[in-house]
Amino acid sequence: MKLKFLLLPVLLTCMSLQAQEYFPSNSGVKTTNTNYTVFENAKIHVDPNTIIENGSFAVKDGKITAIGSSINIPKNSVKIDLKGKEVYPSFIDIYSEFGINKPEKAKGGGEPQYDASREGYYWNDHIRPETNALESFSFNAEEAKKLQKSGFGVVNTHVPDGIIRGTGMLVALNTDGTEGDRILSDRSAQYLSFEKSVQSRQSYPTSIMGAMALLRQTYLDASWYANGNSKTKDLALEALNRNKGLTQIFKTDDLLEVMRADKVGDEFGIQYVIFGSGYELEKLEEIKATNAALIVPLNFPKALDVEDPYLANFASLQDMKRWNQAPSNLSVLASNNIPFLLTTYSLKDGDNFKTNLLKAIEYGLDKKKALEALTTAPAKILGQENKLGVLKVGSWANFLITSGDFFDKETVVYENWTKGNRTLLEDMNITNLAGNYQLQLQGETYDLTITGKPDAPKAEVKLGETKVTSKLAYTDSWMNLLLSSPDSTKTEFTRLVARITSKEKIQGKAILNDGSEIAFTANKTSEIEKKDEKKKDKDTTHEVLPVSFPNMAYGFKSMPKQENFLFKNATVWTNTNDGILENTDVLIKNGKISGIGKNLNAGNAKVIDATGKHLTSGIIDEHSHIAGSAINEAGQNSSAEVSMEDVIDPNDINIYRNLAGGVTTVQLLHGSANPIGGRSAILRLKWGSAAKDYIFQNSPKFIKFALGENVKQSNWGSTNRFPQTRMGVEQVFTDYFSRARNYEQEKRTNKNFRKDIEMETILEILNAERFVSSHSYIQSEINMLMKVAEKFDFRINTFTHILEGYKVADKMKEHGAGASTFSDWWAYKYEVKDAIPYNAAIMHNAGLTVAINSDDPEMSRRLNQEAAKSVKYGNISEEEAWKFVTLNPAKLLHIDDRVGSIAPGKDADVVLWSGHPLSIYSKAEKTLIEGTVYFDTQVDQELRAEITRQKSLLTKQMLEAKNGGAKTKPVTKEEKQLIDCNTLEIY
Structure with a gap:
């Protein structure tokens, strides 16, 4: 590693010897070129708003x-002389991996929990602010030429590796220069x-x-660290502090990540x-609220191949x-004054850049x-x-020299100066x-039409109404035109050869x-008529569907x-x-329950x-x-530093399905990969x-x-992470x-203490500022966790799953814990072998606050039926069974002062059922949250009809696109993963 750092400056110096004007020359007489190059008579685009x-x-x-x-x-x-030509500033690609030698993937099996590979750097290997693109850069002349053909003169390149990836470099695409010429920064x-x-x-x-x-x-x-509090040197943190004044460019992979990055x-x-x-047009207001300049790839999705009606049914x-909608995205951003830059990144075929750009236009x-998005905007971002x-x-x-308007399909980029x-x-x-x-040949007059690019023209020849087969070649000012005989019964050819000296003859x-x-x-009799622009738009564009909320099936036309x-x-x-x-009336006003009684005034x-x-x-899960x-987040045995609020997915179709099942509120829980999980x-x-x-306020x-x-x-x-036994689990809790407590003491006595998000969260638990909901099954472990909590003078709020809760209900009552359980799940793994469907009833009869939960996206939309099982198993009254999925979970979540019952002053989170709510035949007809209807059976039927209409229209458009020569991709059936506690992300 040290050798690499020593050699690199030497190599770069050698490569740039010829570029340094102050270096001595041993090649003979030293001369300096003092000439100017003057370009005359051009239409000059000084900037996007100024033309000379x-x-x-x-x-x-x-x-x-x-x-x-x-x-x-x-x-x-x-x-x-550039008469008849136009000149533009060369484009800037602000997001590139140009010339970067990609890092090699680490070898070896398994994933150690903490083993960092570098000494003297931050504890986590994925934080790499010290990385400098210069150390991995090698100019690629072939790739540079491709970019130049698309109009680019400068790229901002970087090493695409890690969470904090270090600094990039600004490179001029000067294929004749040296590294000293090319590196602008x-x-x-x-x-x-x-x-x-x-x-x-x-x-x-891991997430x-x-x-x-x-x-x-x-x-x-x-x-x-910047305040001098560390006893040891950290080269990564020093680099991060050194880079603070630079432009910060954040790579995201989807719309939700844009908001998540901005949040941090x-x-x-x-x-x-x-x-x-x-796809920023889908969440326009949220995007605008970030105040971020966006780097937008011009990589439009391909149409789906929907010729097979059966496969087309699976198209999302x-x-x-x-x-x-993608081609209209940039227009929508521009009309809403959201700043954006354009990039070739993610385009496999460089020719698609201009094609897609013209499509956006x-x-x-x-x-x-x-x-502006290609020139002044990226330049300003980079200072x-x-x-x-x-x-x-x-x-x-x-600058670029072009045959005309760059944004015309037929325009040729002649030269790119860097x-x-x-x-x-x-x-x-x-x-x-x-x-x-008009072509005069052997006493006949032919109609000759020449189209296409100047360097690659195409000919169409007619004799009267008869089309004559022809082939045109044009090289080095010489034109060769091969004509077949107008008489299709004869195999005869005429070859026309001419040196071009005039446009007119x-x-x-x-x-x-x-x-x-x-x-x-x-x-020459006339110029080629350009197609009427309105007709052109009609011919080459399709009807753009409006964005819905969310922009998918069952999305609202307006909120x-x-x-x-x-x-x-x-x-x-x-x-x-x-x-x-x-036979009672309920009045809802301003999102609250205003009155309950007979004959209320509307x-x-x-x-x-x-x-x-x-x-x-409303049902509460x-x-x-x-x-x-x-x-x-399975990478550590404690993930107290992570928050589920960071990863809310408002596009999950299970939200709509849960509303159709009468669910209005859920606790989105971290999984069960570690003893101390994330914040709910x-x-x-x-x-x-x-x-x-979506977040339940306050x-x-x-x-x-x-x-x-x-x-x-x-x-x-896995054998890479502690704990591996139930004994170890107890020690994790005790240790943290x-x-x-030690961290709390440090905060009190040291004003320069190091703030630790994980310790701050655990301290909230100890100080009764954060409640614990614990995944649990076996009575011995339930007892263990209650004892550990009591040792540190706090209480477990809720034991969830708690399938052996019926064995320790008295101890849970004494401890002050509540229970949130399954109605009748069992035998899905060894530790639930003692589960019984009477569990909820036994715990309820012991005086515990009991809720029925789902832990499953399918079960969650049928929680009314799950509650009904407690009527059969345990003889719970219907009214108390209903509380298992409404009032009781509200109590466990400490929000029962606002939801979970129908009483004046409470939030209007209510459901209108077609019949008895515990019946398998009843449906939720309307589901309201704070007086807003988020599910309605009548609206649902309208949305279903709209889905059919839109898919029919889009299928027609995609078939037309395919018939017009557009590339398509096959329809694949997407199997959405059902998520529960055990789900581990591949990240």
């Missing part, structure tokens, strides 16, 4: 020295992502929520530039809509905005606004033959089929609004001392006839894993809302603990609680 018609500019030593409609031309100038920006380093086998983090927690802790540690940035006062997905509406993207992306005095001479060095792409002196001609000789030669003339309701003549399950009330409320129907409070992008998120299922709007704080087989890793055979 028939302008000129001068270049010397790689920079522009003069520019304008009229400039003083030095005597020692080389002039280049060796520390242009700092790059980040949620992805682990391939160079390390270190297991933590995106772990990556977010690690980022937070790293920022805290860097600040603490906001917490530490960092405004990231965020690499997006191309979300995927189909994304294909339909067809769908409404303004050309000025497109040019290079006076040097790159513009053509002005003092800027680098990075720092005053020319890269020839096409011959710009070639005569453009495009036009309509083509003259040359024709070699006839018998070998004789005669003269021919083709006079539902809070309303006032009067439910008339319902059977009301109050869950209060009033019990079940027959006022301005919408009246719902609930005769013969039942009105209840104390133990759920729906609406989560990740469930387990209590959610209201506000389908279509932003992730942050709700108590919870955390997930776990006991049993999972935490000692019996189910996946002891450390937390």
